[in-house]
Amino acid sequence: MATTTDTDLTAADVAWDLEPLVDGKSEAGVDEMLDEADRVAASVAERRGTVAELDASGLASAMRELASIAELVGRAASYASLRFAADTTDPERGALLQHVEERATAINTMVLFFDLEWAAVPDDRATELLADDQLTFCRHYLAAARRYRPHLLTEPEELVMTEKAVTGRSAWSRLFSELTSTIAVDLDGGSVSLEGALSRLSSPDRTERRTAAEAVTDALEPGLRTRAFVFNTLLADKAVDDRLRKYPDWLASMNLDNEASDESVRALVAAVQARYDIPQRWYALKAGVLGLDRLADYDRMASVADEESEFGWREARELVLDAYGSFSSELEGAAHRFFDEAWIDAPVRPGKRPGAFCAYTVPSQHPYLLLNWTGRRRDVLTLAHELGHGLHAYLARDQGIFQQSTPLTLAETASVFGETVTFGRLLEATSDPSARLALVAESIEGQIATVFRQTAMNRFEDRVHTERREVGELSVDRFGELWHETQTEMLGDTVELTDGYRTWWSYIPHFIGTPGYVYAYAYGQLLALSVYRTYEERGADFVPQYLELLRSGGSRTPDELGRIVGVDLGDPGFWDGGLAIVEQQLEVAEAAAVEAGRVPN
């Protein structure tokens, strides 16, 4: 680290080159591509009313035209949105993005009929067509587009549902957002946003944390009955929708959205619930590290880190390349391209979008990564994570535009995998016990937030949806009881839940806007860890199958993709593998805490 320069710490010269997306023609290239997409869309539009009569080769050629539209629009839109992400304060970039979005909408509207007519093709005919090899490049896409068919109502009924949703579900959901976004928390003699107050919970000062938590509880009190009413209304609305659409239970429609089988979701939830001892052991250790007998709810986010080493960009690059290389030379080779060919934009700049992401762009091009590199250990793991997304996209490019991306539930397969390998390397390279504790604490708390907390929230949703259907409206107190019970299941007696905490369900937007969604975070994360566990168990044999899984992109359902690496997502034993990895990290943390003298031996 002695050779680390300032430029290396800030990664100031690591910028992406977006020109290949528009053949080096800058903004002019955007409209050229959209003009071409417009022409192809006009030709597809001539097929209106004939989709049901297409044979396999006719359907294949129509799908190739649609693919070329999606490629052209995708390239133009990627260029505009990535340029905008690099400087969101530049009005010209904003205007270009708006221009592309408007033209893209107009183009997509011209070909919208195609999806509708395809969805209306009778089942036997669709099955017969999809068996044809000419449709391999879009088979899963076309099949998945029809998955809601058994739950569709008649056309006039669908029309009424759609129109009335604007003043029904959507309006209630917007009211909830408006109510929660104006919640103001009285702190330090002034008023701060809910988010600002919640961020104080990571303070190292217990009094500050408790004060912030009490202020949040006070701020949640006004309007609580109104928010409970909105929640009740939306619970009832979903019950009606599910009954009319013949979904067997409250979660089935979300599973269908995610292409996740009901069995795999049940297996996930059962496996995580059976390991609630993991968060409990962590919070018991954390209490010791913080010098407390027992944590209270407001202590859970408290930082235990007291050390932060700096990383140079080059050092991070070598570490991450080495981590991917330890797994597969093919992945390492592909990873090199991201660094060598300007596919990454790393430094923090004024106006740049915060956070980090990987943009798949389109299969004929290549992915891009946006980072905000600040030279911290966390940034090394973020680099490894986003690079994993990039490698997944890169390897799946031969699937073409319709099947390159995975469903949400498999989207983290490569990113969490790469992050886990890199984490292992970082841990090996960190000998100081306090630094090891800080490193592993951050990882465990991330796993608890993603895997355990989201599962406990899924259990809360399960209870409230079921009770609304079987008993009727829930009172504010009843919501609080169910929240308290489902949190206590996860935390045991290792965390004291204050009375005030009983109302903290009442600001969480997912329960209102996307019922059932929260488990997807746990699913994606734990699936990736469990696949990693399979690698640990099987070693080199596993590598070719794993690369095959990545190359398959979204060309199959998650259950089928799992079978490529020989795992059964419907088996709770599979999910136990990922939980074992979290348990290993916990053991490292326990040992490091003793070694660092932070807890008694």
Ligand SMILES: [Zn+2]
């Ligand atoms: Zn990710």
